[in-house]
Amino acid sequence: MSDHTGMSNKLKSIDRDTFAQLLRAEFIRFRTVRSWMISLGAVVISLVLLPFAVALASHGSNLAISTGPDGEMVSDTYTFVHQPLVGDGTLTTRVTSLSGMYTPLSNSSGNGFGVSSTSQLGSQLRSGLAPWAKAGIILEPDTKQGTDYAAVMVTGSQGVQMQDNYTHDSPGLTGSVGPSSPRWLRITRAGDMIAGYDSTDGVHWSKMSTIRLAGLPHSVQIGLFVTSPVYFPAGSNNGTPSVATANFDRTSTQGDLPYSFWTGDTVAGFYPSLSSGLTWRQHSADAFTISGSGDIAPLVGNIVTTNWSGACIVDGIIVGLLFLIVFAASFAPSEYRRGASGALPQRALAAKAIVIGSLAFAAGTIAIALAEGITRHVLAANGINLFPQSGLVTAQVIFGTGLFLGLAAVLVVALGSMLRRRVVTSVAGIVLLIVPGVIVTTLPADPTSWLMRFTPTAAFAIQANLPRSSLVADAYTIMNGYFPMSPWGGLAVLAIYAVAALGAAMWLLRYRRVSMLP
Numbered sequence: 001m002s003d004h005t006g007m008s009n010k011l012k013s014i015d016r017d018t019f020a021q022l023l024r025a026e027f028i029r030f031r032t033v034r035s036w037m038i039s040l041g042a043v044v045i046s047l048v049l050l051p052f053a054v055a056l057a058s059h060g061s062n063l064a065i066s067t068g069p070d071g072e073m074v075s076d077t078y079t080f081v082h083q084p085l086v087g088d089g090t091l092t093t094r095v096t097s098l099s100g101m102y103t104p105l106s107n108s109s110g111n112g113f114g115v116s117s118t119s120q121l122g123s124q125l126r127s128g129l130a131p132w133a134k135a136g137i138i139l140e141p142d143t144k145q146g147t148d149y150a151a152v153m154v155t156g157s158q159g160v161q162m163q164d165n166y167t168h169d170s171p172g173l174t175g176s177v178g179p180s181s182p183r184w185l186r187i188t189r190a191g192d193m194i195a196g197y198d199s200t201d202g203v204h205w206s207k208m209s210t211i212r213l214a215g216l217p218h219s220v221q222i223g224l225f226v227t228s229p230v231y232f233p234a235g236s237n238n239g240t241p242s243v244a245t246a247n248f249d250r251t252s253t254q255g256d257l258p259y260s261f262w263t264g265d266t267v268a269g270f271y272p273s274l275s276s277g278l279t280w281r282q283h284s285a286d287a288f289t290i291s292g293s294g295d296i297a298p299l300v301g302n303i304v305t306t307n308w309s310g311a312c313i314v315d316g317i318i319v320g321l322l323f324l325i326v327f328a329a330s331f332a333p334s335e336y337r338r339g340a341s342g343a344l345p346q347r348a349l350a351a352k353a354i355v356i357g358s359l360a361f362a363a364g365t366i367a368i369a370l371a372e373g374i375t376r377h378v379l380a381a382n383g384i385n386l387f388p389q390s391g392l393v394t395a396q397v398i399f400g401t402g403l404f405l406g407l408a409a410v411l412v413v414a415l416g417s418m419l420r421r422r423v424v425t426s427v428a429g430i431v432l433l434i435v436p437g438v439i440v441t442t443l444p445a446d447p448t449s450w451l452m453r454f455t456p457t458a459a460f461a462i463q464a465n466l467p468r469s470s471l472v473a474d475a476y477t478i479m480n481g482y483f484p485m486s487p488w489g490g491l492a493v494l495a496i497y498a499v500a501a502l503g504a505a506m507w508l509l510r511y512r513r514v515s516m517l518p
Contacts, residue, residue: 018347019351022351023355026352027355030355030356030359036327036331039326040323040327043363043364043367044320047316048370050316051313052312054311054315054316054375055312055375055378055382055384056382058379059382059383066145066146068165068166070167072299073298074298075294076145076146077294078138078267078292079226079227079264079290080266080267081263082223082262082265083221083257083259083261083262083263084220084221084258085139085221086256086257086258087189087255088191089188089253089254089255089256089257090186090189090253090254091139091222091223092202092250093184093185093250093251093252094183094184094202094248095135095177095182095183095246096177096178097247098133098135098155098156098176099246100128100129100244101126101127101128102126102241103124103126103242104124125243129156130229130230130473131156132155133155133156133242134155134226134295134296135246135292136224137187138151139222140220141216141217143267145267148165148215150163150164150187150211151187151225152172152186154183156228158171159171159172159174160198160208162196164194164213165213166296166297167298173198183199184198184201185198186198186205187222189216189220192215193211194211222253223262224248225290225296226244226292227292227293227294227295227296228243228295229294229475230295232474232475232477235445236444236477237440237443237444237478237479238479239474239477244291247289248288248290250286264280267294268294295472298467298471299467300466300467300472300475301466301481310463313368313372314460314463316371317460317463318437320364322434324412325426325429325433325434326426327356328408329412329423329429331356332352332413332415332417332422345509349505349509352413353410356410357406360402361405364404364406365401368397368401368402372394387467396487400462400488400491403491407459407494411429411433411501411502412428412433414504414505415428415429415501417505417509418505432455432457433456433457437452437460440457440478441479448484452484453484454493455493459491459493459494461491462487462488462490463481463487464481466480466481466482
């Protein structure tokens, strides 16, 4: 029994030594083949130099970005028909309709979220109401962008909402507004406390919420507003400017309002109004038609610029992957034979996968760490407004991208073992790892979502580092820097492909070896 145990331990020791020797041999082999060293160097250079070049060529739009009460970046653009309210008071109105229009994508310039010329639009607008188009009552200290506020509103498809300070909301009545289903809105002020109400008939009221605006001055601005954010036509990955128009009547006030007339302002930020003619009109003492464009909400996604920092990194990853695929395809053996060390082909393949996966991970991690710091610095220096990024998210991008490249290299090595031809392996790697991520820009949004969920390109989600908000809809598309999977979920999809391919390659090696035995 002891002899049998000793022999078993000795064989295990030999196996461990043999595999360690295989790993060392593969690493030495890598160092002695100049073309492989050059290929891995090209991967590193691509990951650092290309993002730097893209960032260097990027320039800010010179448009001011507002910050909210808590320091967050916000969109604060709307049409405001208002009066000053001194002390406590109430504003009540009825919204009888809310409709929307948007500019055709082919007529939008820049990044699709603004237009350089508004004089050409007019009749080119098409019917379409953004889900978060808003029309209602707003109370705020002044008309400066990013100021504290409380508002009660009807929306395109989110029902009645009470919102305050860009990040907080309370739902009210559901359903859309129209002549047969108007919505009554009311907002009251008592010191720093603001209460919002809604009603279907103007008689029976429901309180939505009461919020406190600390430090509210004695005199504030109160009135009616309309705004409409970026609109995404059905199936589109690109947004386009939109405008909403609302009809108000039965408007009444209580409290000290020193003036008997209303003033209309377009509170404009980075999002331009679509036309100087789309503002407001007063039909009678209590009835108005108001049109507005923009949003009052947290700023999310690639709306300010097409060059969010992650886009620069993705450009580098795509080119770096090309070099990595060619390198891994040549590193993969065309066949495995039992070597002098007695190593089985499956063990040799495992050694190759570990070595190239480790090399790709190390190269990718170091390169992305450099690229991340350089890119953000250059973009900021060029006037690009960047979202704040925590250390945890930065670590996700750096180490996650390293894992992305390591798993991609293992996948290609496994493909090379099965296909046995360098060119065919390279093509297969490109088709799996790069092509789906390139063609997403030409597909409707839903097919794009499925493509980026079930192919290895799902791993690009590791670059996801942009904020989201429940108060913003539709903006979460690939073109805006958002992915249909979570960062680590996307990486897990690639890991499944790599493990499955490696398992299939080992099974095929064993099958081929057995079939060759006499």
